[in-house]
Amino acid sequence: MRFKEWLGDAKQRLMTNIANRTFKKNPGLLDRLAIRFLRSSIGEVPHDPELDHPEN
Amino acid sequence: MASAKPTDNKNTYSVCTICDIGCQLRAETEDGKLKRMIAHDNPALARNVCYKGTAAAHIHNHVDRLTRPLKRVGERGEDKWEEISYEQAMDEIAERLKKVVDQYGPESMAVSTSGWNTQTTHSMDRRFMNALGTPNYISGVSLCAGNTAAVNKMTYGWFPFADISNSQCIVLFGHNPRKHSWTPIFNMINAARANGAKVIVLDPRVSDQAEVADLHLSLRSGTDAAMCFGWLNVIINEKLYDKDFVAEYTVGFDELCERVNDYPLERVAEITGVDAELIAESARMYATAESACIPWTPITDMQISSTSAIRLQSILRALTGNIDIPGGDVFGGFDPNYIPESKLGNHEMLSAEQKAKQLGSDAHPAYTYRAQEMLSEHTERVYGYAYADIVMGCYMANPSATFRAMATEKPYPVKAFFVLGNNALLSYPNQHQILKGMMNQDLIVAHEIFMTPTAMLADYVLPGDVFSERNHIADNWNWKLGLTVSQKAVEPPAEASSTFQFWHDLAHRMGFADLFPWQTIEDMLDHRLSPSGKTFEQFSNENYMYIQPPEYRKYRQTGFATPSGKVELKSSVLGELGFDPLPYYREGPAVSEDYPYYVFTGVREDAFFQTGQRQVKVLRDRMPSPKLFMHPVDAERQGIIDHDWVKLQTETGEVTAKVLIQDSMKQGHIRVPHGWWYPEMRGEAKLAGAFISSDAVLCPDAPEYLDYEQGIPHFKGFPGRIVKLNEPPAGMSEQVLAG
Known part of the structure; x- marks a missing residue:
C-alpha cells in the first residue's frame, strides 16, 4: 500500500516538474523536450470562435 | 526599483481578473494600448480562457473608464x-x-x-x-469561498483545493463550472472525465454539469447539509469509511455516528426530495472511488445550515480518506517562495x-x-x-x-x-x-x-x-500552491x-x-x-508560472492544525464558542400560500462577473436583460410565457425581470441572476437602476434567515412569489426590452 502511495505521489511530483519546465520563458534542451511531450499528449488547441468579439 | 516600462511584446502574459479564477492570458498591445487579449500559447493552459477574458480590451479601453479622481x-x-x-x-x-x-x-x-x-x-x-x-x-468572500475557508480550518486546520484533474470521482454540490464560467475548473472536470472519472451532481436544476453527470440528484434548494447526512449514513452503516484513518487521525467519531443516526435515509429523502436509493447509490460511488474530491462550491456557502454543510463536506473527505492525496482534496499551505x-x-x-x-x-x-x-x-x-x-x-x-x-x-x-x-x-x-x-x-x-x-x-x-496596467504575481491566496506572473502591458x-x-x-x-x-x-x-x-x-524573466511540487499526507508528520491535532469531526472550537460542536441540518424558511416558490439568488451569468461589465457592449449583447428561470408547469400556472416581464417579490423586496421558461428547472423553484443594474440609466433612474433588478433587495438578513455560526444569509431557497406585469417597466432601453 505504501509503495502504491509512493508511486502515485512521485508521479504527481514528476508531472508538476515537467509542467514547470514548460512554463519557462527561455527554455533549455530539457524544457523544450517537456514542451514537446506536452504538445504530443495534449495536442494543439484549435481557436474557439466563441471567444471572438466584434470590434466596436 | 523603478516602475517597469510597458512593453508591446506580443508575449506579455497577464492574469485576467475579470472574474475570480485568474486565467493567465496573452496581451497584444499597439501604440501603447491593449489591442486584444488572447489564449495562452502553452497547450496545457490554452483552454483556460472565456469570452469575458477576450473582452478585456473592450473593458480596459472603455470610454466610461474612470481616469481622474x-x-x-x-x-x-x-x-x-x-x-x-x-x-x-x-x-x-x-x-x-x-x-x-x-x-x-x-x-x-x-x-x-x-x-x-x-x-x-x-x-x-x-x-x-x-x-x-x-x-x-468585510468582503464578498464572506459569502463565497472565504467563509468556506474559515469553516474548513475548524475541522482540519486548512482549506484544501480539489485535485480534480487526477480524481476518479468528482462531486459537485450545485456548482456548475462551464465553458465561460469557472473555465479552468470546467476543463479539469473534462480532463478527469476523459480519464474515467465519475461525476456526481447535486443540484435542483438540470444544470450543464448535471446533463452529463453519471448521477444527478435533484435536491431541494438549501438542503445540502441533509444530503451530506444521508451520504454519511450510508458510508458509516455500510462501513465504507477509511477505518485506519478514522482511528488514527480523527476525534469525535462515536458522537458523529450518533448524530448521523438522527438522519436515516428515509428522513433525508423526505427533506431533500431525492429518492433514498439514489442517495445511497451516489454515496457508495463517492466512498468507493479510488480517489474522490468535493470541490468548493458557492452554493453550500450560502445556506442557512452553511457551517454544518461545509463541515459535513469536510467530514466526508476525511472519513473516506480523501484528504491530502492525489485526486482528493489537497492542503497547500504557505508557498515557500x-x-x-x-x-x-x-x-x-x-x-x-x-x-x-x-x-x-x-x-x-x-x-x-x-x-x-x-x-x-x-x-x-x-x-x-x-x-x-x-x-x-x-x-x-x-x-x-x-x-x-x-x-x-x-x-x-x-x-x-x-x-x-x-x-x-x-x-x-x-x-x-x-x-x-x-x-x-x-x-x-x-x-x-x-x-x-x-x-x-x-x-x-x-x-x-x-x-493589463500593472505587474503582479498571483498566488491564489494560499488556497492552491502556485505563482502566476502578470506583466504590465500598458500604462494606466x-x-x-x-x-x-x-x-x-x-x-x-x-x-x-x-x-x-x-x-x-x-x-x-x-x-x-x-x-x-x-x-x-x-522571476518574471525566467518563468510565467511556477507550481510548487506537491507533498501529500503531510499530517502524518505534523498532525492537523486543530486544538486536538486531529480532524475534529466534533469541533472543539465551535463547542467552546457555545455552538453545537456536531453538524446538524436546519430547515430554511418555509414557502406559504402567499409566497409559494423557493427562490435562489446569487447566480452568476457567463457574460458578467458579479455586478460588473453591464456597460461593456460585447458582453451585454450576449445577455441584454436579467432573466428569471421557471419550470414550465409553474409558468403555466402563473399564466406566464417566455420573455414576459414579471415582479419577483419576497417579504424583503422585489425585482423586475424577464422570465425564461426552462424544463431544466426544478418545479417550485425560481432562479435569480446576480448583480443586475443598468449603467445606461445613469442620470435617469436613481443610482442607475440599482433597485430595479438587483437580487440583493430580495434577500433578508433577519436572524431567522441566517446561519447561526457565520451569520450567512439563506440565498438558496427562501420564499417568494411571481406577479406578471402587463407592461414592460418604464425607462428600459430598447436593447433590454428586445433582448
Whole structure:
C-alpha cells in the first residue's frame, strides 16, 4: 500500500516538474523536450470562435 | 526599483481578473494600448480562457473608464462631481478620516473590498486597518469561498483545493463550472472525465454539469447539509469509511455516528426530495472511488445550515480518506517562495481590545478573529505562522452587522466607509439597509474602474487600474500552491492607479509611513519573492508560472492544525464558542400560500462577473436583460410565457425581470441572476437602476434567515412569489426590452 502511495505521489511530483519546465520563458534542451511531450499528449488547441468579439 | 516600462511584446502574459479564477492570458498591445487579449500559447493552459477574458480590451479601453479622481459636489447619491487631482483627493481623504477617528474611534472605519478585482492590494488594506485600529473589514468572500475557508480550518486546520484533474470521482454540490464560467475548473472536470472519472451532481436544476453527470440528484434548494447526512449514513452503516484513518487521525467519531443516526435515509429523502436509493447509490460511488474530491462550491456557502454543510463536506473527505492525496482534496499551505498576504496584513498588531469589537463576532463568530484566533497556535505549529487568511476570508467582520452599525450606530457608530473594487450596494443581502447605512456616513471613499451605484454614493471616487496596467504575481491566496506572473502591458490612463498605491499613500498621510516602506508594486513583489532568492524581474524573466511540487499526507508528520491535532469531526472550537460542536441540518424558511416558490439568488451569468461589465457592449449583447428561470408547469400556472416581464417579490423586496421558461428547472423553484443594474440609466433612474433588478433587495438578513455560526444569509431557497406585469417597466432601453 505504501509503495502504491509512493508511486502515485512521485508521479504527481514528476508531472508538476515537467509542467514547470514548460512554463519557462527561455527554455533549455530539457524544457523544450517537456514542451514537446506536452504538445504530443495534449495536442494543439484549435481557436474557439466563441471567444471572438466584434470590434466596436 | 523603478516602475517597469510597458512593453508591446506580443508575449506579455497577464492574469485576467475579470472574474475570480485568474486565467493567465496573452496581451497584444499597439501604440501603447491593449489591442486584444488572447489564449495562452502553452497547450496545457490554452483552454483556460472565456469570452469575458477576450473582452478585456473592450473593458480596459472603455470610454466610461474612470481616469481622474472625483469629489462629490451634489447631495450624496446625486451623482454630481468635480475632478480634482490625486494629491488633493488623498490629502482631503486623510484629513476627513482623521476627524472621524478622533470623534468616534478607529473602529468607526469599515472597509469593503473584493480582492479578486483589486488583486494588487497585497493586504495593505488590512495592514492599514490594523495600524489604525479597526477590525471592520468585510468582503464578498464572506459569502463565497472565504467563509468556506474559515469553516474548513475548524475541522482540519486548512482549506484544501480539489485535485480534480487526477480524481476518479468528482462531486459537485450545485456548482456548475462551464465553458465561460469557472473555465479552468470546467476543463479539469473534462480532463478527469476523459480519464474515467465519475461525476456526481447535486443540484435542483438540470444544470450543464448535471446533463452529463453519471448521477444527478435533484435536491431541494438549501438542503445540502441533509444530503451530506444521508451520504454519511450510508458510508458509516455500510462501513465504507477509511477505518485506519478514522482511528488514527480523527476525534469525535462515536458522537458523529450518533448524530448521523438522527438522519436515516428515509428522513433525508423526505427533506431533500431525492429518492433514498439514489442517495445511497451516489454515496457508495463517492466512498468507493479510488480517489474522490468535493470541490468548493458557492452554493453550500450560502445556506442557512452553511457551517454544518461545509463541515459535513469536510467530514466526508476525511472519513473516506480523501484528504491530502492525489485526486482528493489537497492542503497547500504557505508557498515557500512567496511571503503570504496573511503575514503582510500584520494581524498581530491589532490589539485584543479592538479585535473584540469586530462587528458580528459576538453572535456569528465563525470567520471573525474571535473564532479564528482559537486556531492560531495550532496553525503556527503546523504551518509556521499563526495567521492563515486563506482566500482573504478568515478574519472578517459580518457584513450585515457592519451595515446595521452604519445605519443605526449600534453597537457603535461606523462613520467612514471605504469601498474598493466592490459594488457593495448590490453585493450583500438587504440592499435597503446597505443604502441606509451608506447615507449615514461622514466619509465614503470608492476606488473603482467604472462609476457604479456604490461609487455614486461616495464623497470621493478614485480611478483604479486594471490587470493589463500593472505587474503582479498571483498566488491564489494560499488556497492552491502556485505563482502566476502578470506583466504590465500598458500604462494606466491619466491618474488611474492601484489599490496598493492607495493604501500606501493614505498610510503615509496618516502617520504610518514606517509600516509602508515599499514605494512601488515592484518593490512589494521583490519583498514577497525574497524567500525564493529572486526579484520580480528575475522571476518574471525566467518563468510565467511556477507550481510548487506537491507533498501529500503531510499530517502524518505534523498532525492537523486543530486544538486536538486531529480532524475534529466534533469541533472543539465551535463547542467552546457555545455552538453545537456536531453538524446538524436546519430547515430554511418555509414557502406559504402567499409566497409559494423557493427562490435562489446569487447566480452568476457567463457574460458578467458579479455586478460588473453591464456597460461593456460585447458582453451585454450576449445577455441584454436579467432573466428569471421557471419550470414550465409553474409558468403555466402563473399564466406566464417566455420573455414576459414579471415582479419577483419576497417579504424583503422585489425585482423586475424577464422570465425564461426552462424544463431544466426544478418545479417550485425560481432562479435569480446576480448583480443586475443598468449603467445606461445613469442620470435617469436613481443610482442607475440599482433597485430595479438587483437580487440583493430580495434577500433578508433577519436572524431567522441566517446561519447561526457565520451569520450567512439563506440565498438558496427562501420564499417568494411571481406577479406578471402587463407592461414592460418604464425607462428600459430598447436593447433590454428586445433582448
